Amino acid sequence: xxxxxxxxxxxxxxxxxxxxxxxxxxxxxxxxxxxxxxxxxxxxxxxxxxxxxxxxxxxxxxxxxxxxxxxxxxxxxxxxxxxxxxxxxxxxxxxxxxxxxxxxxxxxxxxxxxxxxxxxxxxxxxxxxxxxxxxxxxxxxxxxxxxxxxxxxxxxxxxxxxxxxxxxxxxxxxxxxxxxxxxxxxxxxxxxxxxxxxxxxxxxxxxxxxxxxxxxxxxxxxxxxxxxxxxxxxxxxxxxxxxxxxxxxxxxxxxxxxxxxxxxxxxxxxxxxxxxxxxxxxxxxxxxxxxxxxxx
Amino acid sequence: xxxxxxxxxxxxxxxxxxxxxxxxxxxxxxxxxxxxxxxxxxxxxxxxxxxxxxxxxxxxxxxxxxxxxxxxxxxxxxxxxxxxxxxxxxxxxxxxxxxxxxxxxxxxxxxxxxxxxxxxxxxxxxxxxxxxxxxxxxxxxxxxxxxxxxxxxxxxxxxxxxxxxxxxxxxxxxxxxxxxxxxxxxxxxxxxxxxxxxxxxxxxxxxxxxxxxxxxxxxxxxxxxxxxxxxxxxxxxxxxxxxxxxxxxxxxxxxxxxxxxxxxxxxxxxxxxxxxxxxxxxxxxxxxxxxxxxxxxxxxxxxx
Numbered sequence: 351x352x353x354x355x356x357x358x359x360x361x362x363x364x365x366x367x368x369x370x371x372x373x374x375x376x377x378x379x380x381x382x383x384x385x386x387x388x389x390x391x392x393x394x395x396x397x398x399x400x401x402x403x404x405x406x407x408x409x410x411x412x413x414x415x416x417x418x419x420x421x422x423x424x425x426x427x428x429x430x431x432x433x434x435x436x437x438x439x440x441x442x443x444x445x446x447x448x449x450x451x452x453x454x455x456x457x458x459x460x461x462x463x464x465x466x467x468x469x470x471x472x473x474x475x476x477x478x479x480x481x482x483x484x485x486x487x488x489x490x491x492x493x494x495x496x497x498x499x500x501x502x503x504x505x506x507x508x509x510x511x512x513x514x515x516x517x518x519x520x521x522x523x524x525x526x527x528x529x530x531x532x533x534x535x536x537x538x539x540x541x542x543x544x545x546x547x548x549x550x551x552x553x554x555x556x557x558x559x560x561x562x563x564x565x566x567x568x569x570x571x572x573x574x575x576x577x578x579x580x581x582x583x584x585x586x587x588x589x590x591x592x593x594x595x596x597x598x599x600x601x602x603x604x605x606x607x608x609x610x611x612x613x614x615x616x617x618x619x620x621x622x623x624x625x626x627x628x629x630x631x632x633x634x635x636x637x638x639x640x641x642x643x644x645x646x
Numbered sequence: 647x648x649x650x651x652x653x654x655x656x657x658x659x660x661x662x663x664x665x666x667x668x669x670x671x672x673x674x675x676x677x678x679x680x681x682x683x684x685x686x687x688x689x690x691x692x693x694x695x696x697x698x699x700x701x702x703x704x705x706x707x708x709x710x711x712x713x714x715x716x717x718x719x720x721x722x723x724x725x726x727x728x729x730x731x732x733x734x735x736x737x738x739x740x741x742x743x744x745x746x747x748x749x750x751x752x753x754x755x756x757x758x759x760x761x762x763x764x765x766x767x768x769x770x771x772x773x774x775x776x777x778x779x780x781x782x783x784x785x786x787x788x789x790x791x792x793x794x795x796x797x798x799x800x801x802x803x804x805x806x807x808x809x810x811x812x813x814x815x816x817x818x819x820x821x822x823x824x825x826x827x828x829x830x831x832x833x834x835x836x837x838x839x840x841x842x843x844x845x846x847x848x849x850x851x852x853x854x855x856x857x858x859x860x861x862x863x864x865x866x867x868x869x870x871x872x873x874x875x876x877x878x879x880x881x882x883x884x885x886x887x888x889x890x891x892x893x894x895x896x897x898x899x900x901x902x903x904x905x906x907x908x909x910x911x912x913x914x915x916x917x918x919x920x921x922x923x924x925x926x927x928x929x930x931x932x933x934x935x936x937x938x939x940x941x942x943x944x945x946x947x948x949x950x
Binding site for chain 2: 434435537538539540567568569570571572573575576579594595597598600601602603604620634635637638639640641642643645646
């Protein structure tokens with residue numbers, strides 16, 4: 351049962367500027383100041399880290415983790431971010447989630463700027479955006495029972511817990527008895543289900559999944575990807591899906607941004623990027639992944 | 647060359663690996679695939695005599711007539727790193743952070759009796775052989791100064807140092823980026839004398855090996871030539887695993903294997919896969935034997 355109906359992008363009133371008079375010369379995608387369908391808008395984002403200094407006279411070396419990154423995630427969209435280690439995808443994710451501050455640039459969530467806000471000003475973001483991490487072994491506190499793990503985001507936000515834990519466990523396909531057990535008593539796939547239940551607790555609009563299936567066995571990977579797809583449909587979620595595997599992103603997402611060296615080198619509908627990669631890096635990435643179909 | 651016959655691994659009363667048999671010929675590249683808990687890594691570790699404390703192996707495994715299982719440490723020491731060597735998954739934890747990598751490559755040779763100066767010289771040569779740029783400089787670097795892919799190449803140089811007859815690789819590319827993985831796989835296929843390649847990734851195994859052994863629940867459930875097994879799987883587990891690793895178009899359901907891999911010791915009697923198998927019947931309470939020449943499988947209701 352969907353607990354909250356999603357807003358399909360087509361319903362938004364200010365979305366389509368297509369009713370321009372036909373006599374005019376066709377307007378070529380004038381950059382709209384406010385895109386009502388946009389949920390996350392990233393503009394000109396830079397993040398520079400400084401390495402620890404190695405000399406007394408010179409400051410540490412600067413590392414450009416993100417260079418001028420801009421992207422828009424629309425409501426209800428499944429947006430994939432692909433890149434290898436060091437590509438800047440984790441830095442971007444941390445900034446999207448308000449876990450780090452950019453050196454320059456802006457991140458707007460639902461029209462509100464989140465960069466530079468103190469933690470107490472980020473409540474609207476914490477309620478509406480939740481994360482599922484790669485390794486459910488290290489993202490779940492081994493000393494907490496599943497009941498408390500799943501309820502923790504609610505408690506932290508001061509929201510009522512009530513019967514929500516049982517509801518969430520059912521949603522992710524775990525038995526109610528799971529609530530009394532500890533994370534180590536579950537397999538990797540089940541732990542990832544717990545992590546998903548926990549992320550969904552405050553009824554977020556956006557689910558950010560950071561390599562959610564990379565640590566899982568092949569036979570359970572499908573279960574988790576199916577579950578994510580079902581939840582995104584039922585709850586009308588917007589999904590930001592980070593992976594190193596373009597094939598997985600192609601199965602899950604409609605849109606993809608390929609990152610390399612702190613920049614987005616290519617972005618667009620995932621099927622186009624898959625079939626006709628424009629950037630040499632994307633091509634190299636596609637060629638490097640061994641596929642059974644290609645080998646047999 | 648390598649022959650494993652009826653290998654069992656126990657942790658106290660729990661049998662973790664049961665009756666595993668396979669062989670590797672000279673120059674052959676064999677893949678050992680399975681999910682976590684399938685016993686694939688324990689099988690490899692027992693061939694190296696590196697099982698953790700409290701875990702014991704029994705059965706028979708020989709490399710050109712030399713016993714590998716159930717022999718005293720003193721005899722194993724002479725084989726390990728010389729006749730059989732291994733590349734582990736995590737190059738960060740497998741290398742000594744306080745030692746320059748050249749010295750680490752040389753160490754495995756001096757331990758097996760090569761003079762120190764000669765070992766040093768050869769270490770640089772080996773680092774070049776695994777295609778590290780400027781091997782003289784790399785030899786003087788510490789592991790933390792290298793990238794993950796470079797560290798894994800150093801591991802490979804160590805493994806190859808004494809020209810072993812058999813190289814065992816346990817998920818050597820799992821921690822690496824895909825573009826680096828591709829180079830590493832090509833390199834392994836090129837330099838390995840005979841290879842036992844352990845992985846959970848079917849596509850990786852298909853790109854490196856000629857033959858495959860599929861493990862589940864500590865048992866070999868199917869084995870045979872890669873192309874044969876992957877295009878015409880007979881065991882229902884192999885069939886399910888292959889289906890699950892093919893990503894279908896967006897908006898469609900991915901095929902899955904129901905349930906999850908049981909914890910060690912929690913596998914059912916009879917056919918180990920029967921509690922997850924859609925074709926299981928009463929017959930599966932009896933243990934199926936691994937039968938077949940070339941392409942062998944242990945299933946009462948085989949596919950195809």
